Amino acid sequence: MRILTASDRALLVEAADLDEAMRLNAAWRDVPGVVERVPGARTVLVRFDPQRVSAERLAEMLENTPEDAVHRAIGSEVTVPVRYDGDDLTEVAGMLGISADEVIARHLAAHWRVAFSGFAPGFGYAVGDDPLFDVPRRSTPRTRVPAGAVGLAGAFTGVYPRSSPGGWQLIGYTDAVMWDVDRDPPALLAPGTRVRFVRAGSDAIVAAPSSKIPDSTGRDPAGHAVEVVHPSLQLLVQDLGRPGHAALGVSASGAADRIALRDANRAVGNAAGAAVLESVGAVSLRFHGDGVAAVTGAVGECTMTDAAGGDRPIAHGIPFATYDGDVLTLGVPRQGLRYTIAVRGGIRMPVALGSMSTDTLGGLGPAPLTEGDLVPIGSDVIDAVYPYPWPRALPASGDLVELDITLGPRDDWFTAAALRVLTAQEWLLTQRADRVGIRLLGDKPLQRAVAGELPSEGAVTGAIQVPPDGQPVLFLADHPVTGGYPVVGALTDACLDLAGQLPPGARVRFRTGASGASDRR
Numbered sequence: 001m002r003i004l005t006a007s008d009r010a011l012l013v014e015a016a017d018l019d020e021a022m023r024l025n026a027a028w029r030d031v032p033g034v035v036e037r038v039p040g041a042r043t044v045l046v047r048f049d050p051q052r053v054s055a056e057r058l059a060e061m062l063e064n065t066p067e068d069a070v071h072r073a074i075g076s077e078v079t080v081p082v083r084y085d086g087d088d089l090t091e092v093a094g095m096l097g098i099s100a101d102e103v104i105a106r107h108l109a110a111h112w113r114v115a116f117s118g119f120a121p122g123f124g125y126a127v128g129d130d131p132l133f134d135v136p137r138r139s140t141p142r143t144r145v146p147a148g149a150v151g152l153a154g155a156f157t158g159v160y161p162r163s164s165p166g167g168w169q170l171i172g173y174t175d176a177v178m179w180d181v182d183r184d185p186p187a188l189l190a191p192g193t194r195v196r197f198v199r200a201g202s203d204a205i206v207a208a209p210s211s212k213i214p215d216s217t218g219r220d221p222a223g224h225a226v227e228v229v230h231p232s233l234q235l236l237v238q239d240l241g242r243p244g245h246a247a248l249g250v251s252a253s254g255a256a257d258r259i260a261l262r263d264a265n266r267a268v269g270n271a272a273g274a275a276v277l278e279s280v281g282a283v284s285l286r287f288h289g290d291g292v293a294a295v296t297g298a299v300g301e302c303t304m305t306d307a308a309g310g311d312r313p314i315a316h317g318i319p320f321a322t323y324d325g326d327v328l329t330l331g332v333p334r335q336g337l338r339y340t341i342a343v344r345g346g347i348r349m350p351v352a353l354g355s356m357s358t359d360t361l362g363g364l365g366p367a368p369l370t371e372g373d374l375v376p377i378g379s380d381v382i383d384a385v386y387p388y389p390w391p392r393a394l395p396a397s398g399d400l401v402e403l404d405i406t407l408g409p410r411d412d413w414f415t416a417a418a419l420r421v422l423t424a425q426e427w428l429l430t431q432r433a434d435r436v437g438i439r440l441l442g443d444k445p446l447q448r449a450v451a452g453e454l455p456s457e458g459a460v461t462g463a464i465q466v467p468p469d470g471q472p473v474l475f476l477a478d479h480p481v482t483g484g485y486p487v488v489g490a491l492t493d494a495c496l497d498l499a500g501q502l503p504p505g506a507r508v509r510f511r512t513g514a515s516g517a518s519d520r521r
Helices: 018-027 055-063 089-096 100-109 258-268 416-424 493-499
Strands: 002-007 010-014 034-039 043-048 077-082 112-117 124-128 142-145 149-153 156-159 164-166 169-173 194-199 225-230 234-238 276-280 283-288 291-299 302-305 311-313 320-322 327-330 335-343 374-376 400-407 427-433 437-441 463-465 473-475 487-491 507-512
Touching: 002 055, 002 400, 002 487, 010 055, 018 034, 018 043, 018 112, 034 112, 043 055, 089 100, 089 169, 100 169, 100 194, 258 276, 258 291, 258 335, 258 493, 283 335, 291 327, 327 335, 400 493, 416 487, 416 507, 487 493
Parallel strands: 077 194, 400 507
Antiparallel strands: 002 010, 010 043, 034 043, 112 124, 112 194, 124 156, 142 164, 149 156, 149 169, 225 283, 225 374, 234 276, 276 335, 283 327, 291 320, 291 335, 302 311, 302 327, 400 487, 427 437, 427 507, 437 473, 463 473, 463 487
């Protein structure tokens, strides 16, 4: 195996093949200091707590795993009924040199097992025992693939759990519910599960129907709540996220700026991880009932208008009283991108996998808030109100920001000149940005030394993934947990919060540490 640096808090272990990756993933279940493991097609991403174990010590423990110490456990079996009428069925048959009927027959006859998850919550990569199935992805991905589409890519078959873009070859459709947060486990095709595909109508699926998710907003005007008067470009509920579920295809999500979340909660006396509102740009909110609130993160004009129409300014980061009928208006940020608004008692919303956070890629948590939504306020407080002691300097559009990165795990996929370009030139943050990632633009694209795509492997928040055009994408909190484009480096954990506040038009320059492509031994 090779052990590569994936970030300052993660290692990527490269195995010989899928079978070895699965055995190693199972063997490392109880390694001290390991926070999470994300298996891939030929790799295992191992996230660790640097306060409990160093990268060097962890690498030693991982590489000393006995080759045959743990055998893969066989999971449960589910039956998935499929209508074999996919848009690419005929094309797939042509690529494989057989008829469409034979493609169907062999897909039904093969024994499938979910090796790992990724791309989206509930998307399981199932590998079969029929060597026929080795199909390239579509040259041009579709902008929308419907939920329930059954596809092929490489040696894997998978089912799209929700409507999303995708490049797999579609051979059919199923009505089976792939992802249900009220089911245990939520993913129908969880890692280790054996899968039997049958023709629709010939057998019943072994899975409970999806439960309806409760309404994400409160509607009781008698209680303490925050009403959305004018929503921003994006207004979400966020807390510290739901780490630990990446093996099911679920990103950690959570606040894009964790520092702002903790500071705002500290100001109003909440627990550090209490749920808050996260606003991209200007927003207006009305308070129902008396309370206390604070605004951190992005810096802009903050004004409170009372029920009688009188205005009073609000200081950034300082807790302020709210009275029934008050309207808080936050202007377009002068610095930063995302406001964090905390209320004493915390935002109270339905919990999904231990978190109230909205995951914009995975579709978990409350829906983005819109005009008229009424968001309940909780009553959980632990401390007195307390302003945080100093303001943070956040970038404005046009500013240059330096970000620390570690190289790896796939910096050896790029030329030496490309690695110099990565840190020497400035990268512009384009308008193509959201909580999933930011598309960067440089005068010189990063040139590959190795062509093609990688088999799917885990990626961390802050990863710098490079598509074929050489213009990087910087992953943020809602990024897919696995991907097939090489990651040249990753932000250090200390830089992630600043990255969440980078506005379009800002420029970044990367400062690099040690390379991760060589074997750490």
